[in-house]
Amino acid sequence: MSGARPLRVVLAEDGALMRDGLTAVLTRFGHQVVQAVGDAPALAAAVETHRPDIVVTDVRMPPTQTDDGLRAAIALRERHPDLPVLVLSQYIETASAGELLGSTDARAVGYLLKDRVIDVTDFADAVHKVAEGGIIIDPEVIRHLLGRRRDPLERLTPREREVLALMAQGHSNTAIAQALTVSPAAVGKHINNILAKLDLPPDADVHRRVLAVLTFLRS
Amino acid sequence: MEVITALRRRGFLASAWPWRSLAYLVTSSVPGALVLTIVAAVLIVGGTLASALVGLPMLAALAFAGVPVAAFERWRLRLVDPEPVADPHRVPDGPGVGTWLATRVREPATWRELGFTVLLATVLWPMDLAVAAAGAALPVTLLTAWMPVLSGGRRGLGPGLAIHSPAQALAALPAGIILLAAGAYLITAAAAGRAALTRRLLSPRPDEAARLLAEVTGSRARLVNAFEAERRRIERDLHDGAQQRLVAIATSLGLALLDLPPGPAADHVAHAHRQSRLALTELRELIHGIHPQVLTQHGLAAAVQDAADRSPLPVDLALELTGRLPAPVEATGYFIVCEALANIARHSDADRAWITVGHRAGTLLLEIGDDGVGGADPAGGSGLTGLSDRLAVIGGVLTLSSPPGGPTVLKVELPCPEPVPSASSSPKTAP
The missing domain is CATH 3.40.50.2300 (Response regulator)
Structure with missing residues (x-):
């Protein structure tokens, strides 16, 4: 930049x-x-x-x-x-x-x-x-937290966890798609699943996605 | 087995005990006669030269004669008593003869040993030798009487009493055998009595024993604390030194990459950059293993959480602990948790583990369990034995329950004061 x-x-x-x-x-x-x-x-x-x-x-x-x-x-x-x-x-x-x-x-x-x-x-x-x-x-923080036993997170698939970790770092859907070498549409689907599994209604606001991770961080 | 118990056993006569007892009584004359000779020599020389510079120190040195004699007697006691007698003396406050003398002169044990030495030199060793002679020499004289008699001589037994004829010599044989057996009992009983006396006079008094134990415990605690302090120092040095330097190098490489045109040079720099990143990761893990900063800064609960986060297995945590505990307790608790988690990951074949940490009535309770195969052997190089020393120093207790088929549960109880509310983030020092 x-x-x-x-x-x-x-x-x-x-x-x-x-x-x-x-x-x-x-x-x-x-x-x-x-x-x-x-x-x-x-x-x-x-x-x-x-x-x-x-x-x-x-x-x-x-x-x-x-x-x-x-x-x-x-x-x-x-x-x-x-x-x-x-x-x-x-x-x-x-x-x-x-x-x-x-x-x-x-x-x-x-x-x-x-x-x-x-x-x-x-x-x-x-x-x-x-x-x-x-x-x-830091991705390490996310990695630690994802390793913890928390029931909502246990419902996530490994791929969804990866997506969540990248979300937590503030990456856009496109950036996540690039990092995981999948299509942006696939990322969008993963994110919807994550938000649903974490009992957070899907939202277009990118900032809300990070807040989802933060809620989890603070708990 | 003690000699006095041996006395009542069958087969006593065929055992080594009569011989050991005989040796014990006979060797009594070594320190006895030696001390007597030295005392006599010193008294003569020192007495005549009392005014001179040599005489007085020699006489004064005699006051400490009991120390080496008693040490030798305690060592000799092992001939008839397998249980060693502890040294009642304490370690001198420092090096040097002066300090040694100053320490010893103030110990009651030194004077007790001097008294024992006087008793040994004047009464005990002649008595020991007399019993040995009566018990062994008389029967041997009777049994061997035939030797001089056969060659036409005689064997004297005492004033006006002697064996002249072969018939007398023959009759002396059974008498000798009976006396030999009786002598064995006499010698052994005397040795047992003598050993009991020695033990009574030369072993530490209860207060001395308690002090010795306190000294040993104290020195072990100092060792463990020094060890812990050293780990922290190494951690700090690596952090302030090698790690900083490595970050600086890698950063320079990263910056260089920005300005280098693509080509072999850029490839080499990129390779070096990747390698330095790996080295940094390894170094960070190494430093963490030496003494994790999270323990120093946030205490046991946070450090246990961190250890659980790092475990490959899911770990359920119940951490009912707020505030800070004494640093040695926190470090011991943390390293036990790490060791236990490592063992679970390595050997248990478990799907999950759980840890509870709580504090109740002056005791820190740690419980680490898993749903694995069980059958863990605490002695089988589990690494926990290595932690038992640290644990013992702070008076902790460790119990392991691991039936075949599981579950394995490790419980640790550490005496420790109430946690200090963590207003301050720095750890407390050792109590």
Whole structure:
């Protein structure tokens, strides 16, 4: 998405290598890292100073080296409900993901495995989607959740689960069809089945589809 | 079997016990005579040089003579008593002779052993030797009387008492045999008495034994905690070091790919990029196995949920646990759950598993079950034995029920205080 609008980014990451890497990727895609900080209090201050288009933050940061970044992101969203935040985590923690999504009214928020940055184009897309108000959930989170025993989900076929996982990442029907090498019509049929099996009435609104996944994430 | 029990058995005379008892009594003279000689030497030398620098330390060193003598006596006791006697001394506070002396001088056991040594050197060893002589030497003298008599000599038995003629020597044989049997009983009974005395005087007093046990438990707990701290450190180092660097490399490769025209160079970079992605995935799994961050940050319930998510089998969860527990309890509980889930996936042939976690009356209860084939053997390299040490350190109990045909249920009870409401996300330190 090289044609996307340039974003002003505040970046929070305590590892110097990682910070440089993230800055390089964001810059390569035409965005501007207005400030890169290394701990949670500095992140809050930087947001007040710069009023960025998006915050990209690591979970584990000083001062406590636990989940300061996540706490800071949630706190920032309380103060600035429209501020898009993308949280990067070293590990997939469904608990953290659920907490983040639950506290941000399910918009303009993302939770990704930190390693995803190495697929630079996908990562840049993700940043952009979140900045535009979308939701990005790491496929690993979905994989974990789909592994759980939940009766409505047990009714889904493996293919329907795959489709649901892709839906959760905000992909369009066309993108899902491409990813699974099936026809868009087949995807549409799968989605109708999923929504029916999850007791959600079919709806044309793409955003509602993601909400279906979110309902499931929060439960 | 103890020597005193052996005494009442049939076939006692043909057993090794009389011989062991004899050896026990005779070897008593080794420390006895040695101590007596050394004491005499030190008293003479040290006494005459009392004013000199050599004399006084030598005399003072005698106060500790009981320690090696008692150690030797406890070791020698094994001749007649298979149950070892524990060392009543504690480990010195630090290295060096000075620390050793300072520790020993304050222990009652040191003075008890000194008293025993005095008793050994003055009374016990001559007595032991006398009994051995009476029990063994007299019958042997009678039994071998014919040897000097045949060559025209005589065998003296005591003042004014001797065997002269072959007839007397012949009559001495049955008397010798009877006395030999009696001697075996005498020697063994004496050895048993002597062993009981030694054990009584040289074993740890109840308070000393309790302290020793506490020391061992404490040091084991320290080991396990150090082990746990080390795992966390390794996890942090890998995360802050290798993982960051690998992400940086892979990101650079990803960026390079954007600008490279299609061709061999782009192919190589793409290959390197794929490889680095695989390496990152492997490294992430490795770090997770060392000490999962979810455990550190969110506690046992979240970590059990995470382990269940990773299991290839569907796992039903009943997690009645909120808040944080002491870090060693959380780590032990988590690793037991992981091990159990791995075993279920590997051996049970189960369709599903279930885990319940609850806290009741100062005890954390974990239950992991499956609907598989059963017949799990806790000793059969299940990996659970490896966890029993950690479990024992925090006073936990593990029971496994796995009848053939299933179901297999593993129950773990860990003593632990009430969970702390998780206002703070950081774990508590060891209690």
